[in-house]
Amino acid sequence: MSESAGIREDRARRRIEIRAPQDFAAGIALVVLALIAFWASAELGEGRFFTVGPALLPRMVATLIGIIGAGLVVSGLIKDGDAMGRWTLRGPLFIFISVAAFALSIRTIGLALAGPLVAVISGAASPETRPRELVLFALVVTALSIALFRYLLHLPIPILIIPRVLVL
């Protein structure tokens, strides 16, 4: 794995300056993280010499993160390293949507809908999914989890809420 990356890097060196794209990007991400932390703690007091303010620790940590980030950016320019690797959008996108769908529906409608929603939407994240099998499986898993969490573990999870008609 690292060998093939090395060969790829050799080729990249002749064209572009960035020799370790992954480290370079990681460094930039850290610098951005540090900047966000500074921005978010901008209004907090840092404290004086004898009193520690609420912003002291986050800013100290953010400074260190920024320094490491800058270091990675520099070393990404001079030292050979791993390539970026393949980023996929499909997985993260559908998984996030499915989790968000659960968050939105669990309190308003209940687990009877939220459960199948997570399973079916997240199923779209994998190219190997077979739709009909998944829908059936989603219903079984939901039924099982209703039995387990609500009736066995007695967690206060709403199962089905139809406004003014039914609350389970």
Add this chain to the structure above:
Amino acid sequence: MSDLLSNLALGFATALSLQNLGLAFIGCMVGTLIGVLPGIGPIATITMLLPITFNFEPVGALIMLAGIYYGAQYGGSTTAILVNIPGEVTAIVTTLDGHPMAKQGRAGVALGIAAIGSFFAGCVATLVIAALARPLVKLALLFGPAEYFALMVMGLAFAVVLASGSVPKAMAMILFGLLLSTVGTDLETGVERLTFGIPALTSGIDFAVLAMGVIGFAEVLKNLEVPEKRDLAKQPIGRLLPGREDLKASVWPIVRGTLVGTILGILPGNGAVLGPYASYTIEKKVAKDPRRFGRGAIEGVAGPESANNAGAQSSFIPLLTLGIPPNAVMALMVGAMTIHGIVPGPLVMSKNATLFWGMIASMWIGNLMLLVINLPLVGIWVKLLDVPYRLMYPAILVFSCIGIYSVNNSPSDVLLTGIFALIGYALLKLGFETAPLLLGFVLGRLM
């Protein structure tokens, strides 16, 4: 000595209660299950089950979580031997000689010796924990806040040095974890810190939310990128009990493996992972004919299997006595303890004696259970490999979402977990390890 015995008696009395026995059993079953299934590790599983344990007594919760961890070491070897897929990282070495043994029709013997070795290692490690606990705790009680802080920094330093990837990246992750631990209302001044005005963040980030997102869900995302292929050529398992020859050949490897595994397990970092490698190397060195290794040498199964189980258990020592998590799983245990209102550290032994000794006793009981769960039921476990990941991960997500929601009955926690999943995925893609992040977060909370 009599002190030790009375403590162990207290422990067994706690661990043998019906509820705790049941929870230990569930933990061992779940551990074996995820150990068998590649793609789901103990870290992800413990994070996913963490929310559910909030409803249990603290002792029972920790007994179950511990069972998952060392149960996974047993289960991981089963698939390593039978289908050449290491269920866990610690079982990679087992494939080297375990699978060749299976090809020769000696799968049963390999499984048998792995289980016997693991059981022996588990017993010894339990005794070592019990024996080392008191002196270590006495030492730790002499520590003031300054020494404590120094010890934590040392733990962090070790974790960085032993991290498998790049050192600056691991350091950055620990710092990121520290930064995340400062989110929320500042304890000294009551000011909101780094909350971006989001009300869900005012009370800080929940440990379960962070762990589930950055580790649990991110692992699902990582697995989705690898197309699934499983080579399920099945050989007959053969008889399970090793013969006299095999036992004779395995006695010393098991003893040596246990010793190496126990010592490496105590070290911070990835001790339990190093153990099997070290043991395999030693066995190869001392063998009369090293060429047999890789072609089904029983020593190559007995030693590493003992080492990984010993290491899994002895890594509880720094946690239980000093309150310092040596690896990511132990960081999760710290999280579980604090959620149950127990401050990890030397005081646990005196303040929560039943918890402390109950956990230790449960490890021995758990090992016994694992012996029973694993050997006769081996066929069932292997059948589980037929469940494809395309069905496994939606089920994981459903259970995890319910688990996270039930922590605070808060939908925004679920949403936050989703966001952390994206962050975790990006971090993995940028070559960061997320375990140090969790360590940093936990230690930041303890400081």
